[in-house]
Amino acid sequence: MRRLxxxxxxxxxxxxxFIRRMNRRDTQFRRAILIATAATAVAIVLxxxxxxxxxxxxxxxxxxxxxxxxxxxxxxxxxxxxWTARRELKVRKADEALRSFLSNSPADVxxxxxxxxxxxxxxxxxxxxxxxxxxxxxxxxxxxxxxxSYRLKPNTRSVWLRELVRKGGPHGLxxxxxxxxxxxxxxxxxxxxxxDSVQNTNxxxxxxxxxxLNARVRVMVLGDSFMQGMxxxxxxxxxxxxxxxxxxxxxxxxxxxNTGVVGYSPEQYYYTFQEYLERFQPHLLIISVCHxxxxxxxxxxxxxxxxxxxxxxxxxxxxxxxxxxxxxxxxVPVPHRENVNLTxxxxxxxxxxxxxxxxxxxxxxxxxxxxxxxxxxxxxxxEAHRRRPQGYELYNTAIGDGHFxxxxxKLWAERVGTRLALxxxxxxxxxxxxxxxxxxSSP
Numbered sequence: 068m069r070r071l072x073x074x075x076x077x078x079x080x081x082x083x084x085f086i087r088r089m090n091r092r093d094t095q096f097r098r099a100i101l102i103a104t105a106a107t108a109v110a111i112v113l114x115x116x117x118x119x120x121x122x123x124x125x126x127x128x129x130x131x132x133x134x135x136x137x138x139x140x141x142x143x144x145x146x147x148x149x150w151t152a153r154r155e156l157k158v159r160k161a162d163e164a165l166r167s168f169l170s171n172s173p174a175d176v177x178x179x180x181x182x183x184x185x186x187x188x189x190x191x192x193x194x195x196x197x198x199x200x201x202x203x204x205x206x207x208x209x210x211x212x213x214x215x216s217y218r219l220k221p222n223t224r225s226v227w228l229r230e231l232v233r234k235g236g237p238h239g240l241x242x243x244x245x246x247x248x249x250x251x252x253x254x255x256x257x258x259x260x261x262x263d264s265v266q267n268t269n270x271x272x273x274x275x276x277x278x279x280l281n282a283r284v285r286v287m288v289l290g291d292s293f294m295q296g297m298x299x300x301x302x303x304x305x306x307x308x309x310x311x312x313x314x315x316x317x318x319x320x321x322x323x324x325n326t327g328v329v330g331y332s333p334e335q336y337y338y339t340f341q342e343y344l345e346r347f348q349p350h351l352l353i354i355s356v357c358h359x360x361x362x363x364x365x366x367x368x369x370x371x372x373x374x375x376x377x378x379x380x381x382x383x384x385x386x387x388x389x390x391x392x393x394x395x396x397x398x399v400p401v402p403h404r405e406n407v408n409l410t411x412x413x414x415x416x417x418x419x420x421x422x423x424x425x426x427x428x429x430x431x432x433x434x435x436x437x438x439x440x441x442x443x444x445x446x447x448x449x450e451a452h453r454r455r456p457q458g459y460e461l462y463n464t465a466i467g468d469g470h471f472x473x474x475x476x477k478l479w480a481e482r483v484g485t486r487l488a489l490x491x492x493x494x495x496x497x498x499x500x501x502x503x504x505x506x507x508s509s510p
Contacts, residue, residue, distance in 0.1 A: 144376045154194040161192045161200040175255040176231075182252055183207075183243040193217040195330035196359060197374050206244040214338030219328060221272040226250075226265045227298050229466055231258035240329050242266075261466065264298045271343075275307055275325045278347055282322035284313065284493050287347055289336040289385075290355030293401045293470055294327025298463050303473035305355075308480035316484060317493045324349065332360050332374075333381035340385055344392075350496045351487060352389060352396040354382065358403050358416045368405060370415035379423035386424070395491065398424070398431045399483055404462045404469045407438045429490060437482050438475070445474075 145153075166187055169177050180186040184205030191203035193216045203217060207225045211218045228241040231253075241258070243249055245265055253260055269277045274295055279285075288294050288306045296304030306325035314321040324347050326339045336354060358364060362372030382398070389396045400417030413435045421431070438461055445460070461475035462468070471479060 143380050150198065153198040154200070157194065157198050157200045158192050161202065162187060165190060165192070165202060173256075175252070176257070179231075179249075179252045179256040179258070182249055185241075185243075191217055195335065196332040197377065199330075201240055201330045203240060204243050207242050214341070215328075215331075215335050217328075217330075219268050219272050219274065221268055221270050223268045224265065225267075227261045228253060228258040229261055229298075229468075231256060242329070261298050263300050266296065266301055271346075273324065273326055274304065275301065275323075278324050279320065279322035280347070281320070283319040284317065284321045284351070284496060285347060285349045286310070286313070286321065286323045286351045286353065286487075287340070287343060287349040288323060288325050288327060288353045288355060289339055290327035290353075291331040291357050291360075292327070292329035293357055294325060294355050295329055296325075296327075296476065297329060297470040298466060298468055299471070299473050299476065303476055305471065305476040305479045305483075308477050309353075309484055312480050312484040313487065316488045319493050327355065333378040333385075337381045337385055340388070344388075350395065351491065352385075352394055353483065354385060354396060354398045355401060356382070356398060356417070356420065357401045361416065361420070367416045368403065368410075368412050370412075370419065372416070372419070375419065375423050379420075382424050386426075396430060397483070397486065397490075398426065399479075400431075400433060401471075402433075402435045402438045404464075406435050407442060407461070411435075429486075432483060432486050434479065434482055438478065441478050 169180060169186060172180075177186065180190075184190065184207075185202060189205045191205050191208045191210060192200055193203070193210060194200050195216060201217075204225075207220060207223055208217050209220050210216075224245045225242050226245040228243055231241060243253075250260060266274050268274055271278060286306075286309070288309070294305055301307065304325060304327075306323045306327070310321050310323035313323070324343060326343060328335070328339075331339070333356065340352070356378070358367045358372075360374065360378045361367050362374045366372055386396065388394075400420060403413075403416060406413045406416075413433075417433060417435075442461060460472060461478060463470050463472050
């Protein structure tokens with residue numbers, strides 16, 4: 068028998084057909100169970116909010132980074148036509164709300180709105196931050212149909228109001244012309260003039276002194292009301308204090324162009340950048356982003372901002388153009404007052420921004436801890452704290468506002484100036500740019 072097996076003359080035992088069929092069906096059944104179990108597990112995992120967020124974030128990172136690790140520009144979440152339709156609808160509703168508000172307001176309120184160019188049809192009703200519509204004084208602001216939506220008028224003196232209740236009216240930003248006859252109407256309407264907030268625009272329609280095109284170092288600042296300086300004076304805005312600090316640090320002439328305008332968003336930062344780039348020809352660009360660039364205040368602080376993709380689209384366009392022109396840039400998210408004084412949720416904002424914009428570590432400056440340290444330092448000496456005047460905080464808390472105070476603006480300028488001084492040497496910055504030749508720079 069062994070010899071027969073060795074010679075291969077004995078066949079293997081044949082399995083009955085019904086047993087083969089039974090085994091095959093058993094194998095198929097086991098595979099079906101395994102596939103169904105795996106599919107159920109995948110469905111449960113995909114239903115997880117955390118995983119959805121991970122997939123979305125990973126996709127955003129991949130589409131915003133090219134093969135060389137540089138920021139690239141993905142497609143815009145909504146088309147220009149869709150945004151236009153949404154904005155026009157919101158403007159019509161805002162106009163209706165303003166007319167209804169004024170028709171039901173006391174005569175003194177109507178008189179103030181008419182005297183300041185905030186009554187229809189003169190009032191400026193324009194979009195910002197996605198499709199949010201703001202109301203402005205036509206004597207302080209003007210329309211801009213080249214991408215910025217609205218802008219400050221050149222060579223204009225104005226002042227901020229507070230305490231004027233506008234129930235049922237559109238979201239108004241009450242920066243009014245600073246004239247004696249207008250000031251006389253404010254208390255009658257129930258408003259209060261913030262005396263320290265008088266602002267003047269230069270011939271370019273920007274807050275601050277005339278730009279110095281011959282300065283050895285020129286810095287452009289993009290931003291919103293935090294950079295424009297809400298409720299603070301001309302000489303203490305963040306860009307002005309930055310200019311002073313850099314001039315002392317570098318020992319040369321410095322001009323910082325403050326293009327910040329209240330209500331602006333990354334889309335308007337981009338078009339502002341386009342408007343003043345060739346005209347000012349900066350050595351350095353600072354992009355100040357704010358929490359409400361990415362959605363409603365509360366939503367962003369809870370990690371639910373709905374405009375991250377939209378904002379990232381425009382920020383990445385700015386970054387891409389900076390790299391193409393070899394222009395140095397620095398992104399500086401505004402530290403939110405709640406993250407400094409109340410609840411530490413900065414993993415949502417500004418942390419979530421890094422999920423959508425790919426940046427070199429040195430090109431982004433996060434200031435939350437710097438502001439927390441300064442708050443602690445200011446409060447450390449309890450006796451000094453009791454003696455210091457009201458409003459000596461980093462934000463305008465004395466008047467119930469969350470923007471930088473003069474003290475907060477100074478801290479912002481100091482920290483941004485320190486980063487720039489560590490990164491750049493004026494002696495190594497070029498004296499002229501692109502195709503335009505500038506006049507010889509001053510020493």
